[in-house]
Amino acid sequence: MKLPFFAGPIEFVLEPLSADDASQLPDLHAEDFQRPWAEHEFASLLDQPPVFGFAAWRVGNRKAGPAGFVLARLAAGEGEILTIAVARAYRRLGLGRDLMEAVLRELHAERAEALFLEVDENNRAAIALYRRLGFREVARRPAYYAHEDGPKSAALVMRRDLR
Ligand SMILES: CC(C)(COP(=O)(O)OP(=O)(O)OC[C@H]1O[C@@H](n2cnc3c(N)ncnc32)[C@H](O)[C@@H]1OP(=O)(O)O)[C@@H](O)C(=O)NCCC(=O)NCCS
Numbered sequence: 001m002k003l004p005f006f007a008g009p010i011e012f013v014l015e016p017l018s019a020d021d022a023s024q025l026p027d028l029h030a031e032d033f034q035r036p037w038a039e040h041e042f043a044s045l046l047d048q049p050p051v052f053g054f055a056a057w058r059v060g061n062r063k064a065g066p067a068g069f070v071l072a073r074l075a076a077g078e079g080e081i082l083t084i085a086v087a088r089a090y091r092r093l094g095l096g097r098d099l100m101e102a103v104l105r106e107l108h109a110e111r112a113e114a115l116f117l118e119v120d121e122n123n124r125a126a127i128a129l130y131r132r133l134g135f136r137e138v139a140r141r142p143a144y145y146a147h148e149d150g151p152k153s154a155a156l157v158m159r160r161d162l163r
Contacts, residue, residue: 002014007090007093007095007098008093008094010058010093011058011060012056012057012058012059013056013057013059014056014098014099015055016052016053017053017055017069017071018046019044019046019047021046021055021066022040022042024055025037025065026042029083031088032085033083033085034148037083042071045071045082048073050073050074050075051071051073052071052072052073052074052106053072053082054070054102055069056068056069056086056090056095056098058090065087066087067087067089067090067095068084068086068090068095068099069085070083070084070102070103071083071084072103072106074107074110077111077112077113078112078113078114078116079107079114079116079162080115081100081103081116081117084096084099084100084126096129097129100129100133101133104133104160112162113161113162114159114162114163115135115159116138116159117130117158118144118155119156120155120156121153121154130158133160135159136160137157137158139156139157140156140157141157142154
């Protein structure tokens, strides 16, 4: 898990997250989410055993914070993606896919049956990533996400079978 790898021309390392990493996560989360999570929220999530996560760090530049991270939860045999973000500077290098695949490997090892997530119907990048990884839409929650500058959008519930 800790072997460095190249994504495009840049060297990264993928590592499991712990509560000690909580202070490094809010800045990147705030880039992309309207209600960013605070350090104490990440710390308390990562302190709960069903919650786990991974971060991609740029080799030799750890102080800059993670290039991307994912948090997931395993409960009653089913996994759920809680959040995933890749810094704008490192998108389309395969990091989102690598982070999701790390979660899928962990859930396989735990013999989970399926992985679920929710995504804004307008989030084309994330939906493309999830479809490519084998997720399929199983439900739609209308008017789920509020936006400062426009009408509410629906959440798609997506599922990936793990058996
Ligand atoms: C969604 C997100 C995590 C994807 O991360 P990423 O590292 O750029 O994704 P990857 O490079 O691993 O992309 C893998 C595949 O997903 C698809 N994909 C990713 N971004 C895409 C985009 N902007 N448009 C179309 N397809 C895209 C492509 O099939 C891509 O493969 P390719 O580059 O070989 O064509 C990133 O865009 C992000 O952080 N967005 C903001 C936060 C967010 O929306 N999180 C999801 C909330 S549910």
